[in-house]
Amino acid sequence: MTSPHNADxxxxxxxxxxxxxxxxxxxxxxxxxxxxxxxxxxxxxxQTSLGDPNDFIILSNIDTNYVSRFVHDGLYRHAPMVRWALENDGAASWTVLQMMMDSGTVTDAERRILNFNAQHGITAGFSISFRSLSDRAKGAVALIAEPGMSQKDVDAMWDRSGEMIQLMNNIVHLKILTLPYTPPNQSLTKRQREALEWVGGGKTMQDIATIMGLTPATVEKHLRLARAALNVDTTAQAVLKAALQNQMFVSDG
Structure with missing residues (x-):
């Protein structure tokens, strides 16, 4: 019989x-x-930034006001567990926060983030930082304990089920990287995507015009609008960004 976790x-x-x-x-x-x-x-x-927050993949079931302030207002830059995630791979209990405070390595800005989190009931949990083959890529997830669970409760639960939890999160992370994700205001039309696909396939502007049954000027218009939608300067950058977001070479179904 398949176990519930295996079914999940x-x-x-x-x-x-x-x-x-x-x-x-x-x-x-x-x-x-x-x-x-x-x-x-x-x-x-x-070396100095995680990039434009508008290009992040952000997924959460926390209150949108919290996420907006934490991500788009830049509070994440001072979050101790974000710092930990950037410097480490694997899973860490939030007991590391107490260790940081005891060692005096928590800055005033980081302490303000801890207070901000406490105001939103975010006090106990685990963080997982995913290993990446690229120095430019980094992903992590914060797992926040439900109200009433202490960090001691969380750590005891992790001792029992931590390997399965980490396995599930690793699978989800890898799965996310294969699925289309369109940040706000960066979606491409079918024609824009098609034009970028042919550029990525090495076709010339005249080739693309012939294949798509358009004039070269109309093809360039689609590419210009694609560059604007993706907030990049060149078509090469647009091809790369659309490919990274899995917006290209995907079935409409």
Whole structure:
């Protein structure tokens, strides 16, 4: 007989959209006592920045006001567990926060984030930082314990089920990277996507015009609008960004 967790793993691998995947994953994690999740991923990390927040993949079931302030107002830049995630791979209990405070390595800005989180009932949990082959890519997820669970409760639960929880989150992370994700205001029309696909296939402007049954000027218009939608300067950048978002070479179905 298939175990409930194995059935969940199979369902996660079969999810065909980020929305379906995330809904299932949130329900799976809630059964372990993590009723709120915050996932973030960037492919545009540099030495001084995680990139434009508008290019992040952000998934969460936390109150949207919290997520807006934490991500789009830039509070994440001072979050201690974000710092930990950038410097480490694997899973970490939030007891590391107490260790940071005891060692005096928590800055005033980080302490303000901890107070901000406490105001929203975010006090106990685990973080998972996913390993990446690229220095520019980084993903992590915060698993937030339900009200009433102490960090000691969370750690005891992790001792029992941590390997399965980490396996599920690793699968979800890898699955997210294969599914189309369109940040706000960056979606492409079918014609824009098609034009970029042919550019990515090495076709010339005249080739693309012939294939699409358009004039070269109309093809360039589609490419210009695609560059604007993706907020990039060149068509090469547009091809790369659309490919990274899995907006290209995907079935309309």
């Amino acid at each position: 793993l199979l369902d996660l691998t079969h999810a065909n959209s980020i929305e379906a995947l995330w809904d299932l994953h949130c329900r799976c994690m809630a059964r372990f006592g993590f009723d709120r999740l915050l996932y973030g991923f960037t492919r545009f990390r540099t």
